[in-house]
Amino acid sequence: MTQGAGPMNRGGGPMGPGGGPPRGGPGGPSVVTAPQQQGYAKPLPGIDEENKPFWDYAKKHELRMQKCLQCGKIYYPPSSLCPHCHSWQGSEWVKLSGKGQVYSFIVARRATNPAFAKEVPYVVAIIETEEGGRLISNVVGCKPEDVKIGMPVEVLFDDVTEEVTLPKFKPAS
Ligand SMILES: [Zn+2]
Numbered sequence: 001m002t003q004g005a006g007p008m009n010r011g012g013g014p015m016g017p018g019g020g021p022p023r024g025g026p027g028g029p030s031v032v033t034a035p036q037q038q039g040y041a042k043p044l045p046g047i048d049e050e051n052k053p054f055w056d057y058a059k060k061h062e063l064r065m066q067k068c069l070q071c072g073k074i075y076y077p078p079s080s081l082c083p084h085c086h087s088w089q090g091s092e093w094v095k096l097s098g099k100g101q102v103y104s105f106i107v108a109r110r111a112t113n114p115a116f117a118k119e120v121p122y123v124v125a126i127i128e129t130e131e132g133g134r135l136i137s138n139v140v141g142c143k144p145e146d147v148k149i150g151m152p153v154e155v156l157f158d159d160v161t162e163e164v165t166l167p168k169f170k171p172a173s
Helices: 052-059
Strands: 064-068 091-095 099-108 122-129 134-139 152-159 165-171
Touching: 052 064, 052 091, 052 165, 099 134
Parallel strands: 134 165
Antiparallel strands: 064 091, 099 122, 099 152, 122 134, 152 165
């Protein structure tokens, strides 16, 4: 396991530092002992009908996003409405290369949840995939001060529990 949280999304994806309220309260024993967490104390993604495919593919170590059947653009977070052309025509889950770049990022230096206390400082970034979709995740595998806007990154998969795998990103090799 590496550092920080996984990708977040507006629709209730995995919550990182500064994200939505973690399930079970603001951290502490109740979160640690939740049966599905198996010792993993950080917030886990809120998986629902719409975003479940994303997490199912992540578990198989595939980064997939929806491609609009109308305009052909890749988008995230998961939705049945295309945010580009507002079509309800549907989408297909296409496999991405896993490569992208840092679109924006912050360095978290204080833990907003006790579960992250040992992780600081860590990087929470918006990653723009080379296919176009953007997601919020962590950049790991380098020092926070080495992260730059536009830095090429590639996905890695962090199996944080038996049920949940968080796509994270590291400097491209
Ligand atoms: Zn569209």
